[in-house]
Amino acid sequence: MSDPSEMTSQALAAIGQAQSNTELERIELEYLGRKSGKVSAMLSNIGRLAPAEKAALGKAANEAKRAIEGALVARRAELEQARLADLAETEAVDITFPGPPLDRGHVHVLTQVRRQIETVLESLGYQVELGPEVETEWYNFEALNLTAGHPARESWDSFYFSPELLLRAHTSPVQIRAMQRLKEPPIYIITPGRVYRRDPAEATRLPYFSQVEGLAVDKGLTVGDMKGTLLYMIQSLYGRERKVRVRPSYFPFTEPSFEFDVSCGICGGIGCKSCRHKGWLEVGGCGMVHPQVLRNGGIDPTRWNGYAWGFGIERMAMLKHDVDDIRLFYEPDLRFIEQF
Ligand code: PHE
Numbered sequence: 001m002s003d004p005s006e007m008t009s010q011a012l013a014a015i016g017q018a019q020s021n022t023e024l025e026r027i028e029l030e031y032l033g034r035k036s037g038k039v040s041a042m043l044s045n046i047g048r049l050a051p052a053e054k055a056a057l058g059k060a061a062n063e064a065k066r067a068i069e070g071a072l073v074a075r076r077a078e079l080e081q082a083r084l085a086d087l088a089e090t091e092a093v094d095i096t097f098p099g100p101p102l103d104r105g106h107v108h109v110l111t112q113v114r115r116q117i118e119t120v121l122e123s124l125g126y127q128v129e130l131g132p133e134v135e136t137e138w139y140n141f142e143a144l145n146l147t148a149g150h151p152a153r154e155s156w157d158s159f160y161f162s163p164e165l166l167l168r169a170h171t172s173p174v175q176i177r178a179m180q181r182l183k184e185p186p187i188y189i190i191t192p193g194r195v196y197r198r199d200p201a202e203a204t205r206l207p208y209f210s211q212v213e214g215l216a217v218d219k220g221l222t223v224g225d226m227k228g229t230l231l232y233m234i235q236s237l238y239g240r241e242r243k244v245r246v247r248p249s250y251f252p253f254t255e256p257s258f259e260f261d262v263s264c265g266i267c268g269g270i271g272c273k274s275c276r277h278k279g280w281l282e283v284g285g286c287g288m289v290h291p292q293v294l295r296n297g298g299i300d301p302t303r304w305n306g307y308a309w310g311f312g313i314e315r316m317a318m319l320k321h322d323v324d325d326i327r328l329f330y331e332p333d334l335r336f337i338e339q340f
Contacts, residue, residue, distance in 0.1 A: 139177065254287025
């Protein structure tokens with residue numbers, strides 16, 4: 001049988017070197033295991049000893065047991081300390097580390113199309129002119145030859161704040177405002193902006209949408225000048241293969257008046273499902289400015305004449321990107337928005 005004090009110092013040395021709880025458990029079992037532990041083994045033949053030796057051996061075994069137990073507790077605490085210190089080091093938050101990149105947005109497709117239109121027309125010398133969305137009855141209707149009770153007013157029914165004040169139904173009132181502000185022709189302006197109509201929300205129309213209006217006032221302008229300008233704009237935006245056409249129409253503020261069509265980009269004008277087999281898509285109206293409208297803007301129609309057009313920006317975006325439902329532009333659905 002080994003010497004109790006030597007056994008104890010061996011145990012304490014092993015404990016001091018142990019690097020893990022598993023190792024400590026193994027050591028604990030080796031020395032303090034109830035059946036085969038070394039301390040128990042020390043007492044295995046205690047029955048045959050004389051009483052005085054019995055007491056001495058019992059005491060030595062107890063001391064060894066307590067010393068080993070104490071060393072185990074101390075070493076476990078040490079290992080736990082070291083583990084926490086390690087964690088503090090490896091798990092520490094580095095506040096100088098760059099965060100995850102922020103998702104960058106981009107301008108909405110309608111803004112993109114509006115800016116493209118502006119860029120093309122600015123390159124031709126047109127200036128961007130803005131007008132109020134809350135408009136007076138005079139600018140929205142009267143000054144554009146839509147006198148009270150005029151049947152054509154129905155096409156531009158809007159939302160009224162009072163009999164004199166309404167949400168503008170088109171960007172045409174800015175024609176008058178621009179002439180009044182700039183006074184002296186030549187005047188070449190475009191005016192983009194939101195307009196409102198008493199229409200239901202459907203695949204092809206909404207109670208709110210955007211237009212871009214153009215106005216040119218100069219000497220001796222012709223329908224050919226207008227058509228050439230619009231052809232240039234359309235081909236700049238959609239490509240040289242696009243064709244345009246004007247069809248006779250009626251607006252009280254232009255004479256003559258036309259609807260303006262662009263050849264379908266999907267079938268090239270032959271006719272397909274997307275253009276309802278017409279080969280053409282309508283983008284808006286245009287015409288030569290009515291002399292009375294010039295007069296209402298403070299311009300002498302015997303010296304000057306002009307042309308004007310008003311196109312739907314959503315329509316133009318639909319044409320460009322083959323979108324088949326206008327409502328998509330106003331829904332916050334990122335799957336749609338992120339495509340452009
Ligand atoms: N204001 C007309 C509309 O909203 C479009 C238009 C503008 C027509 C200018 C002719 C000239 O339908």
